[in-house]
Amino acid sequence: MPKSVARDRVWLGVCYYPEQWPREMWEDDFRRMRELGFDVVRMAEFAWSTMEPEEGVFRFGLFDEALDLAHRYGLKAILGTPTATPPAWLTERYPEVLNATQAGVPYRHGQRRHYNYNSHVYRSFSERIVRRMASQYKEHPAVVAWQIDNELNCETNVFYSESDHRAFRAWLIGKYGSLDRLNEAWGAAFWNQTYSSWEQVYLTRPTVSDSPNPHQALDEKRFISDSAISYAKLQADIIRELAPRHEVTTNGLFGHLDSHRLTDELLDYFSYDSYPQFGSIYPDGGDRPLRDRKWSWNLSKARSVSPQFCVMEQQSGAGGWVNRMEMPAPKPGQMRLWTYQSILHGADMVLYFRWRTAAFGTEMYWHGINDPHNRPNRRVEEAxxxxxxxxxxxxxxxxxxxxxxxxxxxxxxxxxxGELDRWYGPLTGYSVTSWIKTLQYAHIPVDYVNAEQASAETLERYRVVVYPHAAILSEETARELTAFAERGGIVVFGCRTGLKDENGQMRMQAFPGPVASLCGVEVEDFTYVLEGDAPKVRWTAERLRGAPDAVGPKFVDVLRVAAGDVEVLARYASDYFEGKPALTRRPVGAGAVYYYGSAFEESVAQALTAELGLRSPLLDWFEELPEQVEAGIREDDGGRVAFLLNYGSTPAAIRTKREVRELLTDRLAEAADAFELEPYGVALFSL
Structure with a gap:
């Protein structure tokens, strides 16, 4: 059962750093937070040296005072364990706690996240500071929750210290038990990589062509995830022991970390850090880029971990360090828009980063609600x-x-x-973006689902599941998807499906491997497609003849029909495989399975959206919505709330079909009423 935030209303809050500001400012800060309607503050995640200025010397007076004052103003507190930034006395005296580059060069003090999870010395110091903090604040009336560390695997998600190499060997011994099994799983017979002693085994190290053993590289990432989870467990266990009434969470969604397992095993709920302006700096490309609206997909991933989650850091101003990642200030209304974007997608607690922009340090251009001068501004008014x-x-x-x-x-x-395997890894981002843009602009809500946790039962809530390029596809997942289709679900696959087993080795069977019989097709040929050489795709099914022109970009699976009930919906219309099937459909039980032999461009996602009869659930209440508006619903047995979010810089015209009440203005709209959603505006309707 997924774990979620449990609140009777949406909580609003802010990140606050009392150690960075004079004490005479604190009371005014907390008073104004309450006046703005804030419920909660996050503190202390970077304050180790404030609480332990010297080894073994603990001083909690500053946070005692800050928490007492916050409580006086009715604010609750989330305390961050400060282990993302070890003190200088620790890294200088115990350099073995530092992370290192792949070449073995240690990172030095001066930024953050420069430690490694597997240093016994660092784990010991982390255990001590967390234990002392939890003992100090286990009964404090303001404290309701703990954030473990800060953004596990942010800044870097690879670890190559000597402690990590030793821990990796132990991890492999636990997984494989013998060198024979390790050599088999890693395909070590290739290029004479066979190991005869555990001391010969390391995490990946620099290679001549920067291409390590791919099976070793996959296990390395699994090991890194397990290391981060083990380190988080060290802290979670202490908090559970000493402060059992407090909630435990952590924030992130970073690489090489199984956030689903982390949450299932250790946390009360998952927390995410939402910065939609990153989508504007790194847009998805093509026509009509989603920009900040693209962040809704990231929030969908957070929702897959915890259906109701916390946004521990919500963007409230311009973002950037002194040397990188410059982002413009949110336009008037965008801070509010992004807040409701998070809430639409499942956030039941939202904290802004940060209360006041830092006056010093690397993040002094990562702006908060208040400016350093502390004078009124439009962000404060919007909050x-x-x-x-x-x-x-x-x-x-x-x-x-x-x-x-x-x-x-x-x-x-x-x-x-897929990070290493360029023969399918880059396809996923391309295809997912095409599907997300298509569904967003058609106002069709979409979930992200972790396939490793999916079953026919958990998928029953969906009509359609799209699994674009599942090169590694287990027999178990194949069985669950088959059962889902037999019960009436629709499954859509893309090229490169089913190539590999769980070790990342190629299967010695016809592609798409464990779902070949489900799809009723086999891949008889395949090729990487050079830029500009994408073959044309011709719609052959009569019902698709009006679909947009399409091509097969990036990669091509040339299909052969292997079952009599397979319908060919499209064929390649150019290149040496002209006339061969490109898109097929096979009925399976009460459902169906589609296989597309390439990456999904938007035109193909649009054609399949029409083919599958997908439509916006909001069309029951509203006329066709403008493309610039995101639409979604949150619901339970007590009713439904529809969100309309205008990402455009111009007003959006909305017309109702049925009587609905707009919650923010308490306006009752009748059938055929028309109203205008302001630029970056938000409307919530009780349906």
């Missing part, structure tokens, strides 16, 4: 508007689940293996 609204309507939203009939599947194994 106050949000706080007032959530006091009125937050109770009608909290606990409700996001509704979607479509799911896109992904897996950690394919994500991690």
């Amino acid at each position: 106050g508007r949000i706080g007032e609204e959530l006091r009125r309507v937050g109770g009608a939203i909290a606990g409700k689940a996001y509704r979607a009939d479509v799911a896109v599947l992904g897996s950690y194994d394919n994500e991690w293996d």
Whole structure:
């Protein structure tokens, strides 16, 4: 059962760093937080040297005072364990705690996240500071939750210290038991990589062509994830022991970390850090880029971990360090828009980063709600508007689940293996973006689902699941997808499906491997497609003849029909495989399975959206919505709340079909009423 935030209304809050500001500012800060409608503050995640200025010398007076003052103003607190930034006295005296590059060069003090998870010395110091903190604040009336560390695997998600190499060997011994089994799993007979002693085994190290053993590289990423989870467990166990009434969470969604397993095993709920402006800096490309709206997909991934989650850091201003990642200031209304974007996608607790922009340090251009001069500004005013609204309507939203009939599947194994394997890894981002853009602009909600946890039962809530390029596809997942289709579900696969087993080795069977019989096709030929050489695709099914022109970009599986009930919906219309099947459909039980032999460009995603009869659930209440508006529903047995979010810089015209009440204005709209959604505006409707 997924773990979620449990709140009777949506909580609003902010990240606060009392150690960075004079004490005479604190009371005014907490007073104004309450006036803005804030419920909670996060503190202490970077304050180790404040609490332990010298080895073994502990001083909690600053945070005692800050927490007492926060409590006086009715604020709750989430305390961050400060282990993301070890003190200088620790890294200088015990350099073995430092992480290292792949070449073995240690990282030095001066930034953050420069430690490694497997140093027994660092684990010992981490255990001590967490234990002392938990003992100090286990009964404090303001404290409700703990954030373990900060953004595990952010900044870097690879670890090559001597401690990590030793721990990797121990991990491999636990997994394989013998060198014979390790050599088999890693295909060590290739290029004479066979190991005869465990001392010969390391994490990947620099190679001549920067191409390590791919099976070793996959296990390395699994090991890194397990190391991070083990380190988090060290802290979670202490908090559970000493402060059992407090919630435990951590924030992130970073690489080489199984956040689903982390949450299932250790946390009360998952927390995410949402910075939509990254989508504007690194847009998805093509026509009509999603930009900040693309962040809804990231929030869908967070929702797959915890259906109702916490946003521990919500963007509130321009973002950037002194040397990189410059982002423009949110336009008037965008901070509010992004807050409701998070809430639509399942956030029942949202904390802004940060209360006041730092006056010094690397992040002094990562702007918060207040500027360093502390004078009124439009961000403060906007935060106050949000706080007032959530006091009125937050109770009608909290606990409700996001509704979607479509799911896109992904897996950690394919994500991690695909980083190295360029023959399929880059296809996933391309195809997922095409599907997400198509569904977003058609106002069709979509979930992300971790395929490694998916079963026919958990997938029953969806009409359609899309698993674009599952090169690593287990027999168990194949059986669950088969059962899902037999019960009436629709499964859509893309090229390169089913190539590999769980070790990342190629299967010695016809592709698409364990789902070949399910799909009723075999891959008789395949080729990488050069830029500009994508073959044309011709729709052959009569019902698709009006679909947009399409091509097969990036990669091509040339298909052969292997079952009599397979329908060919499209064929390649150019290159040496002209006339061969490109898209097939096979009925399976009460459902169906589709196989597309290439990466999904938007035109193909659009054609399949029409083919599958997918439509926006909001069309029951509203006329066709403008493309610039995102639409979604949160619902439970007590009712439904529809969100309309305008990402455009121009107003969006909305017309109702049925009587609905807009919650933020308490306006009752009748059938055929028309209203205008302001630029970057938000509307919430009780359906």
